[in-house]
Amino acid sequence: MTTIDSTAATTRAPARRRTRTPIVDADIHPVVTPDRLAAALPEPWRRRFLRFGLRGAPPPAVYPRVRHGGMRRDSHPAAGPPGSAVRPPGSDLDLMRSQLLDPYDVVAGVLIPMQGHTAGAEEPAFAAALCRAYNDVLVTDWLDPEPRLRASICIPHESPAEAVAEIERRAADPRFVQVLFPSGTFLPWSDAKYRPIYAAAAAHGLPVAIHLGGTEGHRGDGWPSFYLEQHAWYGNAVAVALTGLVAGGVLEAVPDLQVVLVEGGVSWLPSLLWGLDDAWELCRDDVPWLTRPPSEIVRERLWFTTQPIDEPPVPAHLATTWEQTGMTDRILFSSDYPHWDFDDPITALRVLPAALRRPMAAANAARLYGLTLPGGDDD
Amino acid sequence: MRLAVLPADELAPGEHRVVRVGTRSIGVFRVGDDYYALADHCPHQGGPLCRGSVAGAPVATGPSDVRLDEGHVLVACPWHGWEYDVRTGRSYQPGDAPARSLPASVEPGPPGMTPGPYTAETFEVTVEDRWVVVDTGRRPVTEETS
């Protein structure tokens, strides 16, 4: 018999489990530690970063994440020798392998480096250097050693010229599969400012992924007091993004653009589609560029991720609601590892009928990202 | 089967530890001078329950009146934070998903909390010669079905 100290980190995974279907995980969060970032930054940005840090407050500074600091409690890498740098969850590839990639047969995982959400809103040249450094570290520390991983391109999203340059720089590397935007931007997504970014992504066949975070300022909805309120609102944040992209004409203006809404869930979508179509009938003169029901456009251009899976009191209501989207072939499994609301690739989707959930495990994502799945994936 | 899993004095009051017995992991908790054991498996999504944090149950009438009831100790799953009474395995999150059928004693919860349907697997614990003994003989009525 062996004992395991429950309070110490361990790289040992819980009981190893096998899936019968390969998994593509559309939302994995790596963390680039400050020392790795500094090493990748040229001067004068390294000195600026080390001596002044970043301007943007990361969201936990606004809403303390009361559950394990927002992380799976078992996802902290073992501490290094005394005096060594703190190693946060998501910073250790080996632990990610043993907790996620290996036990679940993850054949491909898409990294979403959230640090770009606030770094991308810094002063243009600094933001450009930061995002380039993040992407460089993603290549050397994650993509090169682990062929199962793909990455999202960190961009200085508030500085479109620099953002387009970073997209051009990474576009030739097929391991970068999408361009990353935060849900919190300075201006609405429909603003003309951002269109060159959408156009550059579309020109390179890269979807734009919108993920929760960034520079959010609650206004008419009022500031929440609690993390519970803020976190429950994440679905609303991406719903608002979707509405802005559709109503604001972005999808019509950039016809090759595909958009992935990450970490906002799915269940809110049918109600919004009904509302969009009803409102469009009333507001045709307000949105003359929309010449057909918005739901049709959404079903051709948007993609969604599963996490956090809802657990309705009547479980069958989940399948009912997701089928009402009319686009279950555009829903991608995501785990959100290593965050506290991680969804287990095996158990999370079990509430859905097999025929509904099976394509979400890998095939839908493979189609979007152009991935080749190992043969014999049908069970 | 009765298994001596660790010397009793290795746990100070308030501490807990995960021990591996064959292929199973079991969490052993000390609350004051009492010992309890739970299966290291969260009935929600299968997380390693006993690697979670342990704290007294929060009791509140409102934001300006919150305290911890140290007599009712809950372990929070390290994944989603769903909490279970370490004495009984009883959850305090009402919900409608079916709990796996596991033997567990049920006791009144702390004030202001409504017992939920989930129950973590518990084991009887005795201290013999200052060792903690877990009785794994109380097998689940039905094992998990896949």
Add this chain to the structure above:
Amino acid sequence: MTELFDADTHVAPASFADLAGSLSPYWRDYAAGAALRADPVQASAYPPAMVDGPAPHDLASLRAAVLDAPGPGGARTGTAVLTCTTAFDVSRNHAFEAALCRAVNTWTAQTFLDHEPRARGSVAVPLGDPAAAVAEIEHRAGDPRFVQVLLPVRGHDLRWGHPVFRPVLAAAAAAGLVVTLHAWGRVGSAPTTTGFTHTYLQDYLSHGQVAQSQLVSLVAEGALGALPALRVTVAECGSSWLPPLLWRLDKEWRGIRREVPWVDRPPSRYVREQVRFTTAPIHLPRDPAELRDALDVLGAAELLLHAGDHPHRHGDGAARLLDALDPAGRAAVLHGNAAGWYRGAGAVVPHVPAPAPVRHAPEVPR
């Protein structure tokens, strides 16, 4: 035939002149000096395309357009709750807001309630100064013709559940007044976290998002729990978004309830017991089978209150709803639910709806 209970129909002064008799000379001069007018568009909230004319400003037009006009299925209106949102987009001058709300409420009483027994009133309150809002509620509490307190869903920097607004909610609950969160509000506050929208369409749909934030706040801050007599109506913000919100909220509460331990029941229980929704607008699928499923998931027959919402245009969602409900559900939505909700009209104790699915007509017409 069921008599209608219309939970939201609009009235509005045609100009500041209508309110002059209820404003002090100082505020009359203030309004004249600022060239203020009671604009029916309300600073972009109700543009011409979205209304069938202005809201009634006198009894004759209210009777002609609402009270004496046939409702759904030809039913006559037995009771109508008048909603005046003229003070919603007032400036941040809280003293003027207090004077304006007092004047609006007096105008409502004198113009409609004094002459029309079918009419009920809404208390406009100055939320820039919660103490003044409490005073206005207490001023109207003894007048049984007022049945609700009106809060703009798009409000202040803090959400309505925040303790700073608790005395307002408590005063309403103590008086047996429903608190109604109504669409629009401070149009100087952007409806989204990325700012003002480029389209009316998005602004219009944003009320569903903002209402969700307000409901989450009322639960998380403990307002619904601390005030079990508090009843909340969500008006003109939609409702079909509710089930996914409650699923998400209930699940997340399980994991992080330690942050809000005073919330000692699943959030959905508070909402389903203490919150109702008007039917204008209601966004529903067009496919009959999907429609039945959507009403089932929502619990439509328990949660919805019929609203004609004259003169606002919201499309045919409410008609689809009524067509799909069975006779008992239709009667509940058209009359029974509201009669049990607003004071003076029947029972005022919140009932606990069974989670059982709604019953539907065997076949959806058409």
